[in-house]
Amino acid sequence: MAILIECPNCRYRNAENKEKCVKCGLDLKKAKKIYWIEFYTKDRKRKRERIGPWRKLAIEALAKRKVEVAENKFLDKKEEPPKIKFSEFAKEYDKWCQINNKGYEKKKTYIKHLVNVFGDKYLNEITTWLIEKYKIERRKENRKSTNRSIKVGTVNRELATLKHMFNKAVEWQFLKDNPAKPVKLFKENNRRLRFLNEGEVNSLLSNCNGYLKDIILLALNTGMRKGEIFHLKWQDINFELRLIHVSDSKNNEARDIPMNEVLYETLKALKEKAEECQDYIFINPKTNKPYDNVKKSFKTALKKADIENFTFHDLRHTFASHLVMSGVDLMTVKELLGHKDIKMTMRYSHLSPDHKRMAVKRIETVFNANKEKRIIELPIRQN
Numbered sequence: 113m114a115i116l117i118e119c120p121n122c123r124y125r126n127a128e129n130k131e132k133c134v135k136c137g138l139d140l141k142k143a144k145k146i147y148w149i150e151f152y153t154k155d156r157k158r159k160r161e162r163i164g165p166w167r168k169l170a171i172e173a174l175a176k177r178k179v180e181v182a183e184n185k186f187l188d189k190k191e192e193p194p195k196i197k198f199s200e201f202a203k204e205y206d207k208w209c210q211i212n213n214k215g216y217e218k219k220k221t222y223i224k225h226l227v228n229v230f231g232d233k234y235l236n237e238i239t240t241w242l243i244e245k246y247k248i249e250r251r252k253e254n255r256k257s258t259n260r261s262i263k264v265g266t267v268n269r270e271l272a273t274l275k276h277m278f279n280k281a282v283e284w285q286f287l288k289d290n291p292a293k294p295v296k297l298f299k300e301n302n303r304r305l306r307f308l309n310e311g312e313v314n315s316l317l318s319n320c321n322g323y324l325k326d327i328i329l330l331a332l333n334t335g336m337r338k339g340e341i342f343h344l345k346w347q348d349i350n351f352e353l354r355l356i357h358v359s360d361s362k363n364n365e366a367r368d369i370p371m372n373e374v375l376y377e378t379l380k381a382l383k384e385k386a387e388e389c390q391d392y393i394f395i396n397p398k399t400n401k402p403y404d405n406v407k408k409s410f411k412t413a414l415k416k417a418d419i420e421n422f423t424f425h426d427l428r429h430t431f432a433s434h435l436v437m438s439g440v441d442l443m444t445v446k447e448l449l450g451h452k453d454i455k456m457t458m459r460y461s462h463l464s465p466d467h468k469r470m471a472v473k474r475i476e477t478v479f480n481a482n483k484e485k486r487i488i489e490l491p492i493r494q495n
Contacts, residue, residue: 113174226277317329342392
């Protein structure tokens, strides 16, 4: 009976005392360790079980198997996944999200909340019914800060995170099935479309200074997402062609956005002030790192401008809405926004002043042409 270490390179399972992989020679001291246990039943059948990145759990599992073999209780059947508490699994999932999830900052809060609810339970103890119960009770809760009920969207994001966590648990062989899979999300009303009129835009800009004003100008003149703006580097700006290259997008598809005169002059002025070694356009002087949030200053500017029910993401809606109202076609708006599906862009279609009128005019032209043709072809009646 022994504890083995899986090589992350070739997947060969080495004895725990091996410093290098027997098969490929990888240095196992520096590699991330995945533990397995190996033991033999009374009839000398070799068994191996994957435990994961927890040596303590591997030791406990091996000790348990030793007792089962000694007592002749070990049955030759399909092995159960190792037991692990939700809180422990959440730590590993959190590490995975930091590397693989672009929206990690938001997801981190969802994970933390879910750990507070399910943390003490083992993964296999969390049933579909428990999740359904959580869904109902969570919807009835009130926020401590506002004393208003939790929004449907928030509950859905938490449930979506939980579903994905269990998908990973199945993938990583900690569970056989995902108990959250049958749980349906609440229906959301995504028809909200808040954008600023010209007066509100001027009022907002006049009530913010410095970096915030430049960030808002960039959002209003490009429709870029907050994360795209904060991760924008000087190497992404082509002043000669007057183009902004967005490489770090939500859907991992790069796009180019032309600069208008206002944006060109704004970025040119920022470039002159920037230090030579500065990679990112917007650097927080307090941390010397790129901004990751302007929530507080943006909220203050909105309050001074007397603008209510407005978020930073609504600047993107403002950009798109004014383009459509100016007669720009939806396909061009789609490309500028970086939408993967035209359905996302169609939410702005009702703002176009002429698209329906022009459509009707076209069909009118067709019918009138056919009508004239029929009149011409009719024979003259003889009296």
